[in-house]
Amino acid sequence: MDDKKKMRSQNWFGKTGKDGFIYRAWMKNQGYPADEFEGKPVIGICNTWSELTPCNGHFRELAEHVKRGVWEAGGFPLEFPVMSLGETLMKPTTMLYRNLASMDAEESIRGNPLDGIVLLGGCDKTTPSILMGACSVDLPTIFISGGPMLNGKHKGRDIGTTDVWKFSDANRRGELSQKEFVEAEANMCRSDGHCAVMGTASTMACMVEALGVTLPHNAAIPASDSRRKVLAHISGRRIVDMVKEDLTLSKILTREAFENAIMVNAAIGGSTNFVVHLLAIAGRIGVKLDLEDFDKFSEKIPLLANLLPSGKFMMEDFYYAGGLPALIKELKAHLHTNALTANGKSIGENTDDITCYDTNVIGSLENPFKDDSGIAVVRGNLCPDGAILKPSAATPALMQHKGRAFVFEDIEDYKAKVDLPDLDLDENSVLVLKNAGPKGYPGMPEVGNIGLPKMMLDKGITDMVRISDGRMSGTAFGTVILHVSPESAVGGTFGLVETGDIIELDVANRKLTLHVSDEVLAERKKSWKAPDLGYNRGYAKMYIEHVEQAHQGVDLDFLKGKSGSEVNRDSH
Known part of the structure; x- marks a missing residue:
């Protein structure tokens, strides 16, 4: 982009006098040369890495591959952390903090000299939270999911997170010893990544791909597969072009994109958590969506993905069978195929040349795995x-x-x-x-x-x-x-x-x-008496006072709608 005034980051790095001195000088202590501040697109890499979020534990390495792509395309990558929500560890529930994490992402993006955003999320709530925050700012944004774990291997068969419930019931019935129960733990979680089945994490990865805010194949590439790193690298290149094209989230996240996501979710047998997250995202970007839409747009969509817990296979198998693009191709008769995606092409164009390699994993409209699907x-x-x-x-x-x-x-x-x-x-x-x-x-x-x-x-x-x-x-x-x-x-x-x-x-x-x-x-x-919830201070108190009901997306009432990328005051 030749006109530096159009670059948002130049409101920081392009300034003269004391303000410009401060913005640039302190950044230079990290070893950046002067020309990095002379009009290059500044790309923020919003990273939910945390050792307390095992699903996202490989994100520091993934971010390095994003940076390679950004540098290659002539951008200036700057990685920053936001609150990470570890589904398996965090009490009382990560859903309590989804909206707080979204606020962290929103304010971090708005308050810093960023022209485009790469979102790194994987574990259940990290995906919707940072996308919600990014929607409120509405800059050019691309999402990269962390990818699923490899299939678990236990006593000669594949296992995944769905087996936790089966193992637990067998243990309670006395059919599975405590020693055997513990042995299954390491056999199930044997690689980087989020749950290997079509749980909420995989549903969210499919959701962002179906919405169009990722590159094709984002949803299913296993976390430990080198092609996940390639996707991150290419996404780093692409976000620089998205900034130059001014391809903001609101241009991708249209009503048609949300309808597509609902239909895709039905076909994959996605998590019920999809409902509260998609409603919240729609509320942030300003698209009208209600509970009836989930029934209306999924009622004619059969189950095409033969994936646990609704089927028998897992995400690794899904990728080898052709991944989400192969399933989307099967759904084309129902979808808005002209919906724009992050690579600048429509969702229809992205799937024209895709092949399904295993019809045992990805079915067709003529031969689905189940007639009842969706929500x-x-x-x-x-x-x-x-x-x-x-x-x-x-x-x-x-x-x-x-x-x-x-x-x-x-x-x-x-x-x-x-x-x-x-x-x-x-x-x-x-x-x-x-x-x-x-x-x-x-x-x-x-x-x-x-x-x-x-x-x-x-x-x-x-x-x-x-x-x-x-x-x-x-x-x-x-x-x-x-x-x-x-x-x-x-x-x-x-x-x-x-x-x-x-x-x-x-x-x-x-x-x-x-x-x-x-x-x-x-x-x-x-x-009837309202229960005493015992929260009298801090974020939890604010949450209770402002959280909306399930049919509204469980967002905080004052966070609805976009607030834009303008910073109200200058600090220097």
């Missing part, structure tokens, strides 16, 4: 603002079901009762977990797929209808109704359910009904 949105007096279900991971026989509720008031109540031998329930009961929503936990943790009571496991029962205002891991499975809105902690009907109430689920007609009269519910409401 089913149910409503009723129990959830007036909606709740969701993942049909591809549910038991078909339970998709229409009526049974007596057995209520756990919160996750501590569940832990205290679940292994008791004489609970007042049977296999037809509906398990209800309250106070796991955005405010009620707080942070809406992944506890909705509560394990079955031991007395049911002992009978050989493998699934029951479960209902919660919380979320569940994308690696989980079962007939689980999630994201009940409004949640129990704000006085929703869900908070008034009592053990013994009759609940009816009718997925085909999108209904979830509590068979209790309005008069009885009104009486119960009189004695």
Whole structure:
């Protein structure tokens, strides 16, 4: 770009006098020559690396490959850290901090002399959080995911994160010793990367590729495959051109891009967490999206990706079969193929020459793996603002079901009762977990797929209808109704359910009904009290006061919409 005034970073490095001296002089202590500050596109590499986020533990090396590409293309790369959210370690739940991490990314991007952004994310919440933050600033931006782990290998078979739930149930039943349980740990997580199945991390990687903010094949290249480094290198080159083209996020993240992402998510059997994250991203970039869109745009899309937990293969297999571009090509009849992507081409152009190499892994519209996919949105007096279900991971026989509720008031109540031998329930009961929503936990943790009571496991029962205002891991499975809105902690009907109430689920007609009269519910409401959440300071207090409900994306109410790249005041 010849006109330096058009380069945002020149508002720092192009200044004369004291201000310019300060901006340049302190940067030069890192060994940068003077000509780096003379109008080159400055590319910020937003890195969620952390040793407390194992999925992102290889990101310092990945960032070096991005830098190679940026230098090559004539840019000036500057790496910076933001808050990292380690799904496997962080308490009480990383979802509590997704919005905080987004604020960190937003303010770091806006407040610094950056012309374009490379986002490095992999673990579940790192992807949506930094994309949300970048959307609010709206500079040219490209995303690079960290990539999935290689398939786990255990006793002659492939294993992945989905097997955690199976191993746990077998251990509780006494069928798997503690020694064998521990042995499986290292066998499952044997390389860099995030979960090897179509859990939330892989769903988010597919989401950003389907939205068009990555280069093709971003979603499925294994983290330890050298082609992941090549992708990072080429992305580094590309972001420099994106700056010169002024290809900002808002030009890519159109309504059509969001509709494409919903359809792709249905075809891959993506995580239910996709809903709250996509809603939040849409809210930041200013695209109108609501819960009904997830049902509407996925209802005609069958399951094409034969991946755990809905199928049998894993992300490594998906990549070798052709990856997300091969699946997108199969979906072209449904997609907005003219939607623009980060490489300057449409999503249709990017997949014209793609081949599927294994139809056991990637099916076709004519020969899908399952007809039911995507996200089913149910409503009723129990959830007036909606709740969701993942049909591809549910038991078909339970998709229409009526049974007596057995209520756990919160996750501590569940832990205290679940292994008791004489609970007042049977296999037809509906398990209800309250106070796991955005405010009620707080942070809406992944506890909705509560394990079955031991007395049911002992009978050989493998699934029951479960209902919660919380979320569940994308690696989980079962007939689980999630994201009940409004949640129990704000006085929703869900908070008034009592053990013994009759609940009816009718997925085909999108209904979830509590068979209790309005008069009885009104009486119960009189004695209902909001829970004391015990947070009286800091971010958690702010979160509880401002977080929106599940059907709105669980963002903070004051973060909706773009705020732009202008810095309000100059510091020198």
